Amino acid sequence: MVASGHEVACRATEITLKWANLIANAEVDVGEAVVCFLNNIGILPGRVNQITAEGFTLDLYLPEFRRGPVAARLEWHARRSMQTVELRTAPRIVPIHRSVEIRFAQETVLRGEILNLSRTGAAISLNSTIVPFVGTRIKVGVHYATIVRHLEGGIAVEFCEPLAAITFNEQIRL
Structure with a gap:
């Protein structure tokens, strides 16, 4: 959330x-107060240090009592991103209707293309x-999901409820 009170979608690189x-x-x-909320990390207050071509750099101001828990969460994310274990649990298909x-985030809408799909999740390239x-x-589409990892140019998601077996084939439309 920026100083004006507007919420803006962002990604920490x-x-x-x-x-x-x-x-x-x-x-x-530069110098503007910003409050950043990162899923699985928490609320991170700070001030804009530098404007970049893609966004900005934020100097974080974490109280001492929050540093330990935030450091543990950052370490967990770093370890998880280094894992090379295959996380897929179900057979995948490439649907005919891929768009x-x-x-997310109230009214944010992105266009994507399904790279592959299982009853429990999908890999999606994003045009954003x-x-x-x-x-x-x-x-x-019409199915709720949680982002489980980032891909080169996209995301991998896990559906909140598996897709119906009876409709799961190359003709499926999400």
Whole structure:
């Protein structure tokens, strides 16, 4: 949330306990107070240090009592991103109708293309520089899902409820 009170979708590309690089389509000024909420990390208050081509760098101001828990969450995310274990649990298909609409953060709508699909999840390429955080609850077409990881140019999601077996084939439309 920027100083004007508007909420802006953003993505952290790098983060430490002292600063964060954010990709965001927000008009902010150096020195402006910003409160950043990162899923699975929490609320991170700070001030804009530098404007970048894709967003801005934020100097974080974490109280001492919050540094330990935030550091533990950052470490957990770093370890998880380094895992190379295959996380897929169900067979995948590539549907004929691959175009899909992604909705999140009140009224944010992104266009995507399904790369592959299972009854329990999907890999989706996004036509946007805005990418929701891992852990964000989104709507993929008419199905609710949670983002479980970022892909090169997209996201992997897990559906809140598995797709119906009777309609799960190459003709499915999300």
